[in-house]
Amino acid sequence: MITNAYIHIPFCASKCVYCDFYVELAKYGRQAAYVEALNHEIKTRYQQNTNPLTELPPLESLYIGGGTPSLLEASVYQQVFETIEQYQPFSPDAERTLEINPNRLASTMADYRAVGFDRVSIGIQSFNPLELKKLSRQHTAEEAIVTVKQAKEAGFKNISIDLMYGIPTQTMASWEATLVQAIALPIEHISLYGLQLEAGTPLETLVHKAKAHYPLPTDEACLTMYQMAVDRLTQAGFYQYEVSNFARKGHQSQHNLAYWKSKAFWGFGAGATGFVSGIRYENSTNLDGYIANPLEMQAETVVSALEQLENAFIFGLRLTEGIDVETLKRQTSPELWEKVVSVIEKAVGKGQLHHLPSTGFLAITPEWFPKMNSVLADFVNLS
Ligand SMILES: C[S@@+](CC[C@H](N)C(=O)[O-])C[C@H]1O[C@@H](n2cnc3c(N)ncnc32)[C@H](O)[C@@H]1O
Ligand code: SF4
Structure with missing residues (x-):
């Protein structure tokens, strides 16, 4: 499915x-x-994985991410949608998201909407000019605001933006100003990202070699920034449905929910990963190799039942609604379930997990939500 x-x-x-x-x-x-x-990869994957006698259920979500997908024209995506529809229809209310960078639109918002996108996710990161510069972003805060307004004027009713905290030079006051600006925009969804200083990136070198120009907020300050965002966004009517994702009523990202609920998904394109029939595959990140043969250089791993159970907890507990443990238990063999029972009981005993009174689902308690990684770590490598 x-x-x-x-x-x-x-x-x-x-x-x-x-x-x-x-x-x-x-x-x-x-x-x-x-x-x-x-397009060739899409056709081939469908042909290899689809039994001609059984129809696939309609697609509920399609997310086009990058990179900068808005560098390609709307007509390209119209063609991609047509390729997909030869094998799998879109559900009438399917979520189709296009990731957009301010200043980098090959077609108008109206054109993207006309070919079938109903959601845009705009990478804004910050509304502070100095922080945008430190991140080497190629747009101003004003241009980001204009991009959101263009999406709204084109009729998009599901607009998401990405914001980042933990940026060099960022202060509590500048983060608050970014949040206030975000809340003033006609948007339905916000994804928060804590800056990760990735090994080998130019920023890592800059932070170490030019410390005075790239002062990073402390871990403690980042935690306060996170908490400030939760408070501000919640007060402004955004519901925190995942540790770092906030939505107005009815605008949770269906696509991301599918990941957090460990559902199967197609992954198409160089560098994409997919999870189909219990196999996780990863496409080549070599552009020439991908163009020559999109399916040749993929890596495939069979995801064991134990790993699938670990993932159900590691991803599912990120959601504020928690996990439907009773259903999960029914889907799991008693021997495997044994392995998780004591971990759950221990976490409940420590006040890290609780059963929500309304649904009985298992969720992280509000006080442990900001420190969830230490709770999730116990569900890694169950044995
Ligand atoms: C892969 S990017 C694609 C979006 C778009 N290209 C952009 O940059 O605006 C998706 C999001 O990941 C986040 N991101 C990328 N690198 C990150 C890092 N090192 N630490 C934290 N977040 C990061 C950014 O917030 C970005 O908006
Ligand atoms: S963060 Fe920058 S480099 Fe990375 S995908 Fe987005 S625009 Fe491209």
Whole structure:
């Protein structure tokens, strides 16, 4: 039952100093060849995985992420949608998200909407000019605001933005100003990211070699920034449905929910991962290799029943609604379930987990939510 799909578009106009994602510089071209390979991969995967006698259920979500997918024109995505629809229809209310960078739109918002996108996710990070500079972002705060307004004017009713805390030079006051600006925008969803200083990125070098110009907020300050965001966004009517994701009523990301609920999903495009029939696959991050043969250089791993159980907890507990443990227990063999019972009991005893009175689902207690990694660590490598 695969009802979700992710497509990776690796092209960016420039590489941000903090970014560790698989990215190719757009100036070297290859976009047309990439799109051709992508359509080929989609067809081949469907043909290999679909039993012609059984119809696939409609797709509930499609997320086009990157990279900077808005560097490609709307007509490219129209073609991709048509390729998918040859094998799997979209559900009438399917969520179709396009990731967008301010200042980097190959088509108008109206054109993206016209081909079938109903949701945009805009990478804004900060509304503070100095912080945008430290992150080497290629847009101003004003341009980010204009991009949101353009999406609204084009009729998008589901607009998400990404914001980041823990940025060099960021202060409590500048973070608060970013949150206030975000809340004033006509948006329905916010994803928060704590800056990760990834090994080997230019920012890592800058932070170590030019400390005075790249002062990082302390871990304690980052925790306070996180808590400030939770408080401010909740007061402003955004519901925290996941540790770092906030939505107005009815606007939770269906696509991300599928990940957190460990559902199967197609992954298409160079560097994309997918999870189909208990197998996790990872496509090549070599652009030429991918273009030459999109399915040749993939890595495949069979995800064992134990690992699937671990994932159900590690991802599911990120949600404020928690995990439907009774259903999960019914789907798991008694021998495997044995392995998790004592971990649950221990965490409940320590006040880290509780059963929600309304549903009986198992969830992290509010006081442990900001420190959830230490709770989740106990569900890694169950034995
Ligand atoms: C892969 S990016 C794609 C979105 C878009 N290209 C952009 O940058 O605006 C998705 C999000 O990941 C987050 N991100 C990327 N690198 C990160 C890092 N090193 N630490 C924390 N968040 C990061 C950013 O907030 C970004 O908006
Ligand atoms: S625009 Fe996004 S994906 Fe591209 S380099 Fe910057 S953070 Fe990474």
